[in-house]
Amino acid sequence: MTVRPASRRHAWPVALAWGLGLLLALPVLALAGRAVLGGALASSVTSPAVLDALVLSLLTTACSLLLAAAIGLPLALVLARRRFRGAWLLETAVDLPIVLPPSVAGLALLLVLGRRGILGGPLEALGVEIPFSTAAVVIAQTFVAAPFLIRAARAGFVAVSRDLEDAARVDGARERDVLMAVTLPLAAPALAAGLVMAWARALGEFGATIMFAGSLAGRTRTLPLLVYGEFQAGDLDASIAAAAVLVLAAAGVLVAVRVLRWGRALEVGAT
Amino acid sequence: MTVAVAASLEHVDVGGFERIRPVDLAVASGSSAALRTQVEQGAAFSVFLSADLEQPRLLVEAGLGEPPVVPFAHNRLALVVPAHNPGRITGPADLGRAGVRIVAAAEGVPVTGYVRLLLSALSRLPGYPPGFETAYLENVVSREDSVAAVLAKVALGEADAGLVYATDARRSRNVAEIVIPADANPLTTMGAVVIAQAGDRSDARAFLAWLIGPGGRAELGRQGFLLP
Numbered sequence: 001m002t003v004r005p006a007s008r009r010h011a012w013p014v015a016l017a018w019g020l021g022l023l024l025a026l027p028v029l030a031l032a033g034r035a036v037l038g039g040a041l042a043s044s045v046t047s048p049a050v051l052d053a054l055v056l057s058l059l060t061t062a063c064s065l066l067l068a069a070a071i072g073l074p075l076a077l078v079l080a081r082r083r084f085r086g087a088w089l090l091e092t093a094v095d096l097p098i099v100l101p102p103s104v105a106g107l108a109l110l111l112v113l114g115r116r117g118i119l120g121g122p123l124e125a126l127g128v129e130i131p132f133s134t135a136a137v138v139i140a141q142t143f144v145a146a147p148f149l150i151r152a153a154r155a156g157f158v159a160v161s162r163d164l165e166d167a168a169r170v171d172g173a174r175e176r177d178v179l180m181a182v183t184l185p186l187a188a189p190a191l192a193a194g195l196v197m198a199w200a201r202a203l204g205e206f207g208a209t210i211m212f213a214g215s216l217a218g219r220t221r222t223l224p225l226l227v228y229g230e231f232q233a234g235d236l237d238a239s240i241a242a243a244a245v246l247v248l249a250a251a252g253v254l255v256a257v258r259v260l261r262w263g264r265a266l267e268v269g270a271t
Numbered sequence: 272m273t274v275a276v277a278a279s280l281e282h283v284d285v286g287g288f289e290r291i292r293p294v295d296l297a298v299a300s301g302s303s304a305a306l307r308t309q310v311e312q313g314a315a316f317s318v319f320l321s322a323d324l325e326q327p328r329l330l331v332e333a334g335l336g337e338p339p340v341v342p343f344a345h346n347r348l349a350l351v352v353p354a355h356n357p358g359r360i361t362g363p364a365d366l367g368r369a370g371v372r373i374v375a376a377a378e379g380v381p382v383t384g385y386v387r388l389l390l391s392a393l394s395r396l397p398g399y400p401p402g403f404e405t406a407y408l409e410n411v412v413s414r415e416d417s418v419a420a421v422l423a424k425v426a427l428g429e430a431d432a433g434l435v436y437a438t439d440a441r442r443s444r445n446v447a448e449i450v451i452p453a454d455a456n457p458l459t460t461m462g463a464v465v466i467a468q469a470g471d472r473s474d475a476r477a478f479l480a481w482l483i484g485p486g487g488r489a490e491l492g493r494q495g496f497l498l499p
Contacts, residue, residue: 214374233416
């Protein structure tokens with residue numbers, strides 16, 4: 001097999017790739033264009049409904065991310081470091097929310113934490129009501145977003161050289177110090193990428209939230225719910241404005257992940 | 272030919288029209304306001320059956336609906352609670368009691384306008400404290416996108432109560448209906464309109480004629496709708 005020199009390669013495959021890529025991007029470009037040119041973004045982005053939803057989205061996704069990290073990081077560390085019977089089963093269970101349709105996640109959460117759910121019933125007897133609360137939004141987001149963090153973190157932990165950790169132990173470092181000074185810093189780019197992806201997934205969470213948490217301004221109506229709610233109520237401009245905010249956030253996330261990768265590539269290149 | 276119908280009309284059988292005219296009918300259902308938005312965005316509907324007169328009127332105003340808007344059925348509101356009635360609701364006055372969890376439809380959904388009429392009529396009746404409407408609004412824990420979603424949340428037992436259309440209440444097995452004073456219960460009017468950009472407008476007009484004729488009235492009556 002021969003490889004043609006770059007100068008003799010055709011230009012048309014690149015043009016084709018651009019064409020196909022733009023075709024895929026067209027709906028989002030149309031949305032962004034309509035939001036900016038149609039004036040929907042300018043007139044609605046400062047409306048109380050959009051601002052309420054934006055603040056709620058930022059607040060709940062921050063909580064979800066903390067919760068996902070608290071649950072996900074220890075889990076990922078064990079999955080990366082220990083081989084044990086049934087590990088594959090645990091991994092599958094952890095990955096499941098990634099492939100589940102969000103509506104299924106919403107229904108499943110209702111069966112557990114709903115008023116008549118396995119845990120929801122006893123909790124309500126104690127005076128704790130989860131459905132229709134902001135806590136329900138956080139739970140729904142954590143449920144669907146944590147697997148992304150766990151996957152990325154597990155891969156990151158696996159990639160950390162055991163030799164480096166062992167070397168630290170030989171030097172007398174305690175397990176906690178090994179974790180803090182060696183494992184976590186070396187896995188940091190993977191953890192950061194995982195956190196960003198998990199945050200993006202939490203921000204976009206819709207199906208499980210609307211089924212399990214409902215939709216109420218300032219309490220459970222996050223940006224994706226606002227997009228749908230305003231559309232259902234016939235206010236297309238408000239819907240488009242909220243959608244445009246989400247597009248900005250999503251694009252920002254992808255750029256952030258790229259920058260993290262570049263940072264990592266630079267570090268690797270320097271050492 | 273596609274007919275867009277309000278969620279409350281989802282179970283109306285339009286087969287009778289297909290028997291008198293060789294047309295293949297498809298039915299798209301959803302919140303009336305969302306269907307109106309879809310028509311504005313060029314959805315290929317031929318006829319639009321709304322839960323109110325307002326959505327079709329807006330289409331006619333925008334030149335997207337062919338006048339006139341045809342009233343074809345009426346409905347009433349119904350107060351529904353889960354079959355085991357966890358909020359111990361015995362009458363509409365309980366909707367203002369602190370701690371009752373009400374699921375309602377969002378602003379812009381036709382039923383919300385009718386609910387507002389009901390609340391203001393109720394609040395003038397004896398036995399309803401001042402501030403009843405505000406108390407009701409404070410008890411709303413979720414604003415759903417359609418009446419169908421309100422009914423689902425009540426049927427699931429997640430909400431203590433919800434206001435839906437009488438025809439919806441009749442259809443659901445997991446809810447119980449609580450009586451609303453008849454003189455406070457607003458009569459809703461459902462309007463239909465032929466979509467101006469429809470390619471098969473003579474079929475669409477024939478469908479409207481069927482809907483308000485004996486065939487359509489018989490089917491609507493069977494589903495519990497009141498007839499003009």
